[in-house]
Amino acid sequence: xxxxxxxxxxxxxxxxxxxxxxxxxxxxxxxxxxxxxxxxxxxxxxxxxxxxxxxxxxxxxxxxxxxxxxxxxxxxxxxxxxxxxxxxxxxxxxxxxxxxxxxxxxxxxxxxxxxxxxxxxxxxxxxxxxx
Amino acid sequence: xxxxxxxxxxxxxxxxxxxxxxxxxxxxxxxxxxxxxxxxxxxxxxxxxxxxxxxxxxxxxxxxxxxxxxxxxxxxxxxxxxxxxxxxxxxxxxxxxxxxxxxxxxxxxxxxxxxxxxxxxxxxxxxxxxx
DNA sequence: TTGCTCCTCACGTCACGTGAGGTGGC
DNA sequence: TTGCTCCTCACGTCACGTGAGGTGGC
Numbered sequence: 001x002x003x004x005x006x007x008x009x010x011x012x013x014x015x016x017x018x019x020x021x022x023x024x025x026x027x028x029x030x031x032x033x034x035x036x037x038x039x040x041x042x043x044x045x046x047x048x049x050x051x052x053x054x055x056x057x058x059x060x061x062x063x064x065x066x067x068x069x070x071x072x073x074x075x076x077x078x079x080x081x082x083x084x085x086x087x088x089x090x091x092x093x094x095x096x097x098x099x100x101x102x103x104x105x106x107x108x109x110x111x112x113x114x115x116x117x118x119x120x121x122x123x124x125x126x127x128x129x130x131x
Numbered sequence: 132x133x134x135x136x137x138x139x140x141x142x143x144x145x146x147x148x149x150x151x152x153x154x155x156x157x158x159x160x161x162x163x164x165x166x167x168x169x170x171x172x173x174x175x176x177x178x179x180x181x182x183x184x185x186x187x188x189x190x191x192x193x194x195x196x197x198x199x200x201x202x203x204x205x206x207x208x209x210x211x212x213x214x215x216x217x218x219x220x221x222x223x224x225x226x227x228x229x230x231x232x233x234x235x236x237x238x239x240x241x242x243x244x245x246x247x248x249x250x251x252x253x254x255x256x257x258x259x260x261x262x
Numbered sequence: 263t264t265g266c267t268c269c270t271c272a273c274g275t276c277a278c279g280t281g282a283g284g285t286g287g288c
Numbered sequence: 289t290t291g292c293t294c295c296t297c298a299c300g301t302c303a304c305g306t307g308a309g310g311t312g313g314c
Contacts, residue, residue, distance in 0.1 A: 016293060026294080031278055046286050047295055068243055068250075072277065088258050095251045102244045106237065112199055113233045119199075120226045127219050147267060157268085162304060177312050178269055203303065 012050045022059040029059065037062060037076050069098055143181045153190040160190065168193060168207050200229055 019026045032038040038058055041049045058079070065075045074094065081087055150157045163169040169189055172180045189210070196206045205225065212218055 014294075025279075027279060028277085030296090035277090044286090048286075048293085049295095066277095068247055069240075085261060088254060088261075092251060092254050092258070095247050095254070099244060099247050099251070102240055102247070106240055106244070109233055109237050109240070113230060113237070116199055116226050116230050116233070120223060120230070123219060123223050123226070127223070130216065130219075145268075156305075158305060159303085161270090166303090175312090179267085179312075180269095197303095 010052050012052055015049050015051065018051045018055060018059070021056055022063065024059060024063070032059070032062065032072075035072060035076065037072065037079060069102065070094075141183050143183055146180050146182065149182045149186060149190070152187055153194070155190060155194070163190070163193065163203075166203060166207065168203065168210060200233065201225075 013021075015026045015029055019029055022029075029038065033040055038055060041051050041055060044050055061079075062072075062075050065078070066072070070078075078087075078091065078094070081090065144152075146157045146160055150160055153160075160169065164171055169186060172182050172186060175181055192210075193203075193206050196209070197203070201209075209218075209222065209225070212221065
């Protein structure tokens with residue numbers, strides 16, 4: 001054994017593997033970096049980005065939050081906020097806001113649906129008379 | 132009576148009045164024209180657009196359709212379609228498509244809502260334990 | 263002359279996807 | 289050498305809103 005491995009061996013990966021593991025495109029990852037959501041990773045001499053597991057966790061977090069309807073700006077604000085005990089209470093109030101937003105959006109879609117159904121019914125009757 | 136009025140007297144209006152009556156901005160009206168949704172009206176020598184009542188009806192139609200969730204491209208396709216008896220049946224099937232879209236969107240938002248509620252409950256419990 | 267309306271660009275928004283044109287690495 | 293991966297711009301998407309800079313009309 002001529003070589004000692006460093007004590008902390010960090011597995012690294014290039015952007016393509018990270019993207020595949022996170023289920024996103026590489027361009028999306030570069031976009032998140034450009035927007036400040038993902039810290040710029042170290043580069044190889046070739047310029048290739050070199051990621052570790054934390055990058056994967058951040059992307060998965062963003063994915064979840066986006067899936068719940070948070071904007072990237074909202075996600076960024078949360079990622080930037082200090083990790084103290086007030087973080088949770090801020091997060092909770094954001095979630096409550098989001099639920100209220102969803103409720104009004106749902107009501108809106110429901111009323112559209114009703115209107116469309118009524119119009120469709122009217123139109124069908126109308127067409128039957130044309131016969 | 133030296134002057135005979137033309138048989139068909141058409142009331143005209145400038146873009147500002149049209150916008151106010153339709154409840155939209157003037158820039159939106161110019162945009163609809165640029166997109167081909169609204170036919171380009173005649174101009175005064177000054178270049179000002181001169182609209183009649185049909186323009187108002189078209190804009191109100193667009194407003195309604197947009198309010199129901201149709202995209203401008205969908206509205207444009209409908210406005211361009213020939214005015215025959217098949218128009219109604221095409222419109223009906225578009226409306227049925229749109230209702231199905233709404234249903235899946237509604238289901239999506241409902242499940243987000245449920246997830247958010249669960250997360251919020253969990254977070255509250257979690258915070259209570261921190262005390 | 264004032265001030266309101268109108269005109270035409272051109273850019274910004276949101277969250278990326280999709281090239282174009284070029285290079286590293288097995 | 290091939291071909292896959294990676295790189296950096298730059299532009300397109302959707303439906304407009306918002307200036308900038310200039311002019312008509314009462």
